[in-house]
Amino acid sequence: AQTVTQSQPEMSVQEAETVTLSCTYDTSESDYYLFWYKQPPSRQMILVIRQEAYKQQNATENRFSVNFQKAAKSFSLKISDSQLGDAAMYFCAYRSGGDSNYQLIWGAGTKLIIKP
Amino acid sequence: DTEVTQTPKHLVMGMTNKKSLKCEQHMGHRAMYWYKQKAKKPPELMFVYSYEKLSINESVPSRFSPECPNSSLLNLHLHALQPEDSALYLCASSRGTVYEQYFGPGTRLTVT
Numbered sequence: 001a002q003t004v005t006q007s008q009p010e011m012s013v014q015e016a017e018t019v020t021l022s023c024t025y026d027t028s029e030s031d032y033y034l035f036w037y038k039q040p041p042s043r044q045m046i047l048v049i050r051q052e053a054y055k056q057q058n059a060t061e062n063r064f065s066v067n068f069q070k071a072a073k074s075f076s077l078k079i080s081d082s083q084l085g086d087a088a089m090y091f092c093a094y095r096s097g098g099d100s101n102y103q104l105i106w107g108a109g110t111k112l113i114i115k116p
Numbered sequence: 117d118t119e120v121t122q123t124p125k126h127l128v129m130g131m132t133n134k135k136s137l138k139c140e141q142h143m144g145h146r147a148m149y150w151y152k153q154k155a156k157k158p159p160e161l162m163f164v165y166s167y168e169k170l171s172i173n174e175s176v177p178s179r180f181s182p183e184c185p186n187s188s189l190l191n192l193h194l195h196a197l198q199p200e201d202s203a204l205y206l207c208a209s210s211r212g213t214v215y216e217q218y219f220g221p222g223t224r225l226t227v228t
Contacts, residue, residue, distance in 0.1 A: 045219035091158050102213035106158030
């Protein structure tokens with residue numbers, strides 16, 4: 001069975017600085033997808049970034065980028081120029097490839113605090 | 117537009133009440149999901165609808181009853197809930213079950 005581990009329950013960063021959230025996963029599959037979701041205190045779960053396992057290039061979305069190390073089964077999220085609005089719970093999630101694989105396997109989450 | 121809407125935002129109900137949660141999306145997505153989320157925990161999948169047919173029921177108690185009247189709407193009917201059912205209920209949708217999911221803002225449910 002696949003598992004996702006986020007080893008940092010809480011992280012804090014000074015506004016405008018860079019922070020990296022870690023995520024590791026365990027799988028024997030070769031076809032899968034990885035996601036980072038953000039859940040601010042407003043509760044809405046927001047998709048931040050997505051990575052296909054078959055792509056070597058790391059995904060980026062504006063200030064958010066990932067470091068995808070397939071061999072090490074690591075999928076960290078880097079947030080550059082941190083802003084107060086980045087304060088949230090961040091969840092890493094895994095999904096197997098294939099038409100019938102709907103299930104997201106979630107990490108426990110990392111609470112990110114932004115210090116002004 | 118990646119908007120999923122949910123109503124109501126908050127709901128307080130007694131253990132003998134019957135209520136419904138509503139979810140709506142107009143992105144043409146063909147898969148819709150219900151999740152239950154406890155504080156500081158990741159979401160737990162409850163139900164999956166694919167092309168308006170219930171494809172997954174993750175052993176959810178029968179006091180939760182999903183309904184998909186059409187491809188844009190998803191309801192969750194609640195009856196005889198227990199206090200431990202108090203949680204944030206999230207709806208999500210995706211183009212198909214293989215695509216990324218987009219979440220609504222959730223309904224905060226309190227059972228008294």
